[in-house]
Amino acid sequence: MSATGVQWTEHRTPEGRPYWYHSVERRSVWEKPSELKTPRERALEATPWKEYKSGDRSYYVHSVTKQSTWTLPAELKQILDQYPNDGFAAAPPLASSAVASPHVGGNTQSPAFARSPVPSQSPFPAMGQSSPNHHGPAASSTRGAGFNSPNQLHRPGAEPASGSNTPIPNPHTASRAAQSTHATTSGSTEVNFKGDKEAAETAFIQLLRDTHVDVDWTWETTMRTIITNPLYKALKTIAERKAAFNKHIEALRRQRATEAATRMEVLKPAFRKLLDEDARIKSYSSFATAQKYLSATSVWKQAQSEQEAREAFEAVMREKQQAEREQEDKVKARNREMLMALLKTFEADVFTRWRDAHRTIVESQEYTSDALLPRMDVSEMLSVFEELIRGIEKEADAAQRAEVEAKRRKERQNRDAFKSLLRKLADEGKIAARSTWGEIFPLIRDDVSLLRVAGQAGSTPLELFYDFVDSLDQELERQTADALQHISKTGHTVTPTTTWSEFLEWTTGVNVPVATLEQIHRELVSYLEAEQERATVEARKKLERKFRHQIEDLRYAFKKVDPPLRLQADWDEVKQKMHDTHEWKQAEKQDERVPKWAWEKFVRRQKQKLLDSAESVDAKKRKDAPDTPNHDKLTFEETLTKRLRRDADEDHSEPEEGEV
Incomplete structure (x- = not known):
């Protein structure tokens, strides 16, 4: 072992957790210093695999890929086979003074607070000592023991406690946080992060871990617990501390959920096999x-x-x-x-x-x-049967609809054929505007298209004919408007006396067939003559209304004349007999046409009355006629004479206004 390695001594906390103290630098660490590690431990440390415990079982997590496994990885197995003397991550024997603290300056002190050294490494538990990530198997969480830093910055003189199993997010940040925390010679701790907020937050979160703040803690409870610790002031404001607290709680929740999910992935297959067997x-x-x-x-x-x-x-x-x-x-x-x-x-x-x-x-x-x-249940069988019947009914309905559609299509084709027949007759000039069914029927009565349309539903041949003629009428009206517009531009006007040659000359250049122009001329002249006659009749009615009293007086005089006037008498005979009467003179004074109008009205009314009387007499004779054929009959002249005499005795009758 090197001289540097001799400066390290191993100690244990009352809970049995080992830590190492550097007698020269006066610092203590949880991790075994590299100077004390065996070649096997150094080889294992160089691999990305880390070992964790879940109860009595070990599992391994790859620090890069986050893969976890219960079985020993081949890379670690190769190292263990190469160095078979030590156990995997085994702790070396305790120093000769395993329980006693090293002596510094004649004083017996625990290495943790011998001089409150500033560590060169992170004093917090290493990343590899926490529970596995969410990819790995479940690992047990150590709770209940004090999670304090091995340097015991917040409680000088205390032993290092069992380590936290919650990993630090960033070891470099943790190192900065530790280096920013200094102890004075009197044992009090100074916290100065020099604006490094990330390191301050990491130190504060480590304080929460060391204090065993769990997911069910409230901020008020946490604050009362840690407010006397110098690291409480690592963050300057309450908002920053509470945000770090919430971040820690959320990380704990995610970790617990990940661990639970990982354990469930292991438990489910085992439970499935157990329950199936x-x-x-x-x-x-x-x-x-x-x-x-x-x-x-x-x-x-x-x-x-x-x-x-x-x-x-x-x-x-x-x-x-x-x-x-x-x-x-x-x-x-x-x-x-x-x-x-x-x-x-x-x-x-x-x-x-x-x-x-x-x-x-x-x-x-x-x-x-x-x-x-x-x-199968009977209800299920019935459901299948109903589905079959619905399918059969659907097919039957489809066949029926197809049949109806085919019939409708055939009827439409028959109507189209009949319309084609009408169009053919129109092209031949046998059907024109204003044509009547009576004129056309003899031409098509034996045609098969007429018979087919007549024997089917829908529009009848007569309706189709009227529709066709209506279209011709509309076309004729359009052509008539074009012809009249052209005539108006030439400065002419159609009158009842306009001849065909004049009309044809005036419509030169109009895009209308000559046959149609002839029909237009004929209808225009006929219409204008009818209008002229109607105007004449209206004028006469107006005069009759104006002179109706003179006309009625003269009619009454015609009734009282003796001998009676014959209805068959000509106008000169009537004029000779009546021109000296007062009524005649009064009527002629107003208008010389009034006497003639009065006579015409008198004759018309008398003939109508005689006709009505004759019909009444005939009806009575038919009712009361005897069987003998030589029954006396009134002649027309006798009946007329009696009626005239009776009318002469009647009061003056009310005139019928507007009668001609």
Whole structure:
């Protein structure tokens, strides 16, 4: 051993944890100094693998890849085989004064507070001494013992306590934090991080670890516990301290969750095998039942608590129940497919009854010889039968819809053929605007397209004809408007006396066929003549309304004249007999046409009355006529004479306004 190595002495805390004290530098560390390590320990330290404990078992974590394993890695095994004399990470024998503290200046002191040395290495537990990362197996957490720094900066004179198993995030930061903490000769501690907030936060979090602050601690409780420690002032503000506290608590929670998940990954396969091999445990068994039968087994005891065992049990049971459900679903799907295929062989239709189908199924060879089909519930079989019937009904409906669609398509084709016939007749000039069905029917009465449309649903041939003629009428109206616009531009106006040659000359250059122009001329002239006649009639009605009293007076005079006037008399005869009467003179004074209007109205009214009277007499004669054929009959002249005399005795009648 080198002279440097002799300066280190090994000691142990009351809890049995070893630490090493440097007699010259007056510092103590938890990690074994490299000067004291054997070649085997140095070789193991050079590897990225670190050893951890979970109860009595060891596991190994790769510091780079974070991989964890329960088995000894090949790299470590090779080193152990190369140096077979020492145990893996074994502690060297204690110094001759294992319990006694080294003597410095004649005083017997613990190395931790002999002079409160400033350590050259991190005084906190090394990274490799914490629980494994979340990739590794579960590791037990040491709780209850004091987690104090080996230098005991906050309590001079105390022994180093058992180390914390929570790793420091950054060893270099921890080293800076330790180097920023100095002790005075009087034993008080000075904290000065010189603005290194990261180191200050690391020191504060290490204080929380050393104080055993757990996830269920509140900030108030934590503050009361650590407020007297000099490292409490490593962070300057309450907000920074509380943020570091929350960060520490969150890290603890994540670590516990990771450790629990890692342990569960190990426990679940073992529990699954244990539960599968025990016939007493079913998929519906409770945790209490499993605990009753299996709590004494080694697998069950691997769980650190009853809650952990319950979680592993429930996870395995969920998997078993899910597997059973999936198997049941597969059997159910297979039975449904088999039964559906069996039903289809029976040629069922929409009128098949379930009772008959069920009897046929249970009596079939396929059903009785199958091992799984008889296990089907009747309700499940009925569901398959209903599905089959729905499929049959769907196919029948589809066939019916296809038939209806084909019929509709055929009817549409028939209508299109009839429309083509009408278009052909229009091209030949046999159908034009204003054409009537009576004009066209003789031309198409024997055509097959007419017969097909007449015998089907939908639009009738007459409706199709009217639609076609309406389209021709609309086209004619458009062409008429174009022709009239062209005539208006030439400065002409169509009148009832406009000839065809004039109209044709005026419409030269209009994009309208000559045959259509001829029809337009004919209809325009006819329309204008009708309008002219209507205007004449309206003017006469207006005059009649104006002179109605003179007309009615003269009509009354026609009734009272003696001898009576004949209705067949000409106008000159009437004028000769009546021109000296007062009524005639008054009417002629207003307008010379008034007497003639009065006579025309008188004749029209008398003839209508005679016709009504003759019909009434004929009806009465038919009712009261005797059987003899020589019954006297009134002649037309006798009836007329009697009626005129009777009318002469009647009072003046009210005139019918507006009659011509």
